[in-house]
Amino acid sequence: MSLIECVRVSFRSIRANGLRSVLTMLGIIIGVAAVIAMVAIGEGTSSSVASQINGLGSNLLIVSPGQATQGRVSLGAGSLNTLTMADAEAIAENDSVAGVAPSVNGRAQIVWGSNNYSSSLEGTTADFLQVRNAEVAQGRFFSNFEVTRQFNVAVVGTEVVSNLFKNATTNPIGQTVQINRVPFTIIGVLKSQGSSGMTNNDDRILIPITTAMSRLTGGKNVGTIYVSAASSDVMDKAQQDIRQTLRAKHNLRPQKEDDFRITSQSDILSTAQEVSSSMTALLSGIAAISLIVGGIGVMNIMLVSVTERTREIGIRKAIGAKRRDILRQFLIEAVTLSLIGGILGIAFGVGAALLISKLGSLSTSISLTPILYAFLTSSLVGVIFGVYPARKAAQLKPIDALRYE
Amino acid sequence: MRPVIQIEDLKKQYQIGDQEIMALRGVSLTIDEGDFVAIMGPSGSGKSSMMNVIGCLDKPTSGEFYLDGQPVSLAHDDELAVIRNQKIGFVFQNFNLLPRTTAVENVELPLLYGGASAKERRERAIKALISVGLAERLNNKPNELSGGQQQRVSIARALVNDPVILLADEPTGALDTKTSEEIMGIFQRLNDAGKTVILVTHEPDIAEYAKRIVRFRDGQIISNEVVQERRIAQAEEVRT
Numbered sequence: 001m002s003l004i005e006c007v008r009v010s011f012r013s014i015r016a017n018g019l020r021s022v023l024t025m026l027g028i029i030i031g032v033a034a035v036i037a038m039v040a041i042g043e044g045t046s047s048s049v050a051s052q053i054n055g056l057g058s059n060l061l062i063v064s065p066g067q068a069t070q071g072r073v074s075l076g077a078g079s080l081n082t083l084t085m086a087d088a089e090a091i092a093e094n095d096s097v098a099g100v101a102p103s104v105n106g107r108a109q110i111v112w113g114s115n116n117y118s119s120s121l122e123g124t125t126a127d128f129l130q131v132r133n134a135e136v137a138q139g140r141f142f143s144n145f146e147v148t149r150q151f152n153v154a155v156v157g158t159e160v161v162s163n164l165f166k167n168a169t170t171n172p173i174g175q176t177v178q179i180n181r182v183p184f185t186i187i188g189v190l191k192s193q194g195s196s197g198m199t200n201n202d203d204r205i206l207i208p209i210t211t212a213m214s215r216l217t218g219g220k221n222v223g224t225i226y227v228s229a230a231s232s233d234v235m236d237k238a239q240q241d242i243r244q245t246l247r248a249k250h251n252l253r254p255q256k257e258d259d260f261r262i263t264s265q266s267d268i269l270s271t272a273q274e275v276s277s278s279m280t281a282l283l284s285g286i287a288a289i290s291l292i293v294g295g296i297g298v299m300n301i302m303l304v305s306v307t308e309r310t311r312e313i314g315i316r317k318a319i320g321a322k323r324r325d326i327l328r329q330f331l332i333e334a335v336t337l338s339l340i341g342g343i344l345g346i347a348f349g350v351g352a353a354l355l356i357s358k359l360g361s362l363s364t365s366i367s368l369t370p371i372l373y374a375f376l377t378s379s380l381v382g383v384i385f386g387v388y389p390a391r392k393a394a395q396l397k398p399i400d401a402l403r404y405e
Numbered sequence: 406m407r408p409v410i411q412i413e414d415l416k417k418q419y420q421i422g423d424q425e426i427m428a429l430r431g432v433s434l435t436i437d438e439g440d441f442v443a444i445m446g447p448s449g450s451g452k453s454s455m456m457n458v459i460g461c462l463d464k465p466t467s468g469e470f471y472l473d474g475q476p477v478s479l480a481h482d483d484e485l486a487v488i489r490n491q492k493i494g495f496v497f498q499n500f501n502l503l504p505r506t507t508a509v510e511n512v513e514l515p516l517l518y519g520g521a522s523a524k525e526r527r528e529r530a531i532k533a534l535i536s537v538g539l540a541e542r543l544n545n546k547p548n549e550l551s552g553g554q555q556q557r558v559s560i561a562r563a564l565v566n567d568p569v570i571l572l573a574d575e576p577t578g579a580l581d582t583k584t585s586e587e588i589m590g591i592f593q594r595l596n597d598a599g600k601t602v603i604l605v606t607h608e609p610d611i612a613e614y615a616k617r618i619v620r621f622r623d624g625q626i627i628s629n630e631v632v633q634e635r636r637i638a639q640a641e642e643v644r645t
Contacts, residue, residue, distance in 0.1 A: 311501070312503055315501045318462060321518050
């Protein structure tokens with residue numbers, strides 16, 4: 001019997017028991033749909049995380065204060081205040097470094113007329129734009145002169161503008177606002193960048209770091225120093241230079257540990273990707289189990305089908321079907337069943353992924369690999385779980401099968 | 406006359422639990438081409454076992470069996486499948502048609518396993534159905550046909566591969582008298598055209614449509630005689 005005939009016969013028998021076939025397929029459908037949706041979510045998340053991290057800046061190195069230890073117990077990153085403006089200036093002198101933007105962070109209340117808004121405040125230097133991959137949409141950024149002279153100027157994000165000036169058509173540039181009761185002049189608006197991870201890049205106020213330290217946050221220490229390396233080739237060199245500079249600056253003896261930490265963008269990226277890929281693996285593992293359960297459902301229904309159709313098998317054998325004809329017929333039926341389930345599952349999975357990215361905050365990315373993988377797996381499930389029932393059918397003796405009531 | 410079936414000292418033994426049952430105790434029988442033989446006997450006489458062996462559905466325990474000159478007793482399962490497909494046409498008491506399958510597709514079935522092309526299958530199936538008077542019922546499914554019509558489909562299916570023997574197991578068992586006569590008329594017409602027919606039945610009236618009656622009892626042939634007053638079916642009425 002030809003392949004096409006087998007497929008035709010199996011379609012007929014699947015149709016003859018419509019509801020039963022659909023219920024059987026449901027296991028496969030759910031399994032495949034789950035795999036597709038999970039992989040899409042996993043890949044979507046990891047690529048959006050990657051783009052967020054890349055959006056932080058180019059060739060970015062992040063220098064953060066070291067961890068204090070108390071009786072050998074680490075108090076966590078940032079528990080030491082070891083970085084200063086002088087450190088930042090020293091780092092900038094290295095050839096491998098293109099820009100240095102030290103920063104201090106805090107929250108601030110910004111008031112304009114009767115409107116007020118609370119946003120995050122960051123004190124930084126003129127290198128911010130270059131180091132952090134930002135652009136000014138309107139007005140200008142503050143200059144190094146303004147930084148050294150502690151000018152009361154501010155550059156704000158679009159979110160701040162829309163919240164502070166509400167419906168007013170006022171041009172924000174040149175307006176005087178109160179930031180924590182200190183008057184500032186808005187000189188620029190940042191180009192919208194969207195959010196990266198948990199932080200909204202459009203919801204911030206930037207002021208000269210010197211102004212921030214003296215008038216708002218107090219203290220002499222800077223929180224984090226963002227450094228951009230001269231090029232991607234000198235990332236390692238830049239990291240070494242910064243380390244040497246800081247060790248010399250902090251008078252650390254050779255056996256002493258660093259009291260700061262340098263993280264590169266690629267470190268963050270690979271950590272984030274590791275997390276999301278193990279997440280994807282976990283989710284697809286769970287989904288794969290439901291595929292196996294679906295396969296058992298197929299096997300179960302094929303066994304029922306073989307018993308029900310014992311007489312048909314007898315007739316077919318009596319008029320000349322060989323073992324392998326019967327084997328092939330039932331195997332193809334099992335594969336057809338699970339393949340239809342697989343195709344429906346792919347459709348549902350893709351649909352679910354699209355729906356999730358449309359409705360929810362999770363981004364999804366649908367690629368061909370998991371679809372092919374699901375397609376192959378579901379046909380493999382059909383073969384694996386169809387072999388036993390099909391063999392059982394093929395081994396029936398024609399006289400016994402014909403006599404079966 | 407060329408013998409199509411030659412059986413020598415055939416024995417068939419079954420194991421049921423720890424009991425051994427001798428269903429056939431050394432049977433010898435020759436059936437020539439063009440003969441019309443009725444095999445009779447009460448239940449348990451061995452006639453069903455005999456039919457299973459002749460139909461290549463079951464293998465004898467010992468003895469020789471030549472079908473159309475070919476030794477069959479030692480053939481294995483797949484070879485038997487080919488022999489059943491090519492040389493034997495089965496007609497069963499309960500028709501044994503595939504449900505949800507049209508008449509013409511049922512008739513095509515043996516050709517499907519024989520490896521004919523789709524076009525050839527269709528043509529030959531239609532021809533076979535016409536020859537049993539079902540030209541108008543090609544695309545009906547078994548549940549849309551009367552018992553007599555279903556049996557005609559089953560005869561068409563048996564004929565479609567032009568087998569050496571037609572083997573009918575109680576072909577009229579599920580039919581009324583009038584339809585039975587029609588069916589026997591078809592067998593007689595096919596036999597007149599040269600087809601060898603073997604009929605297994607327990608009804609003496611039906612057996613009398615054959616040319617010869619072989620009687621079984623306790624696994625042995627007790628008589629093998631020519632029918633003296635053969636019944637001839639009235640010209641078969643073709644109902645379509």
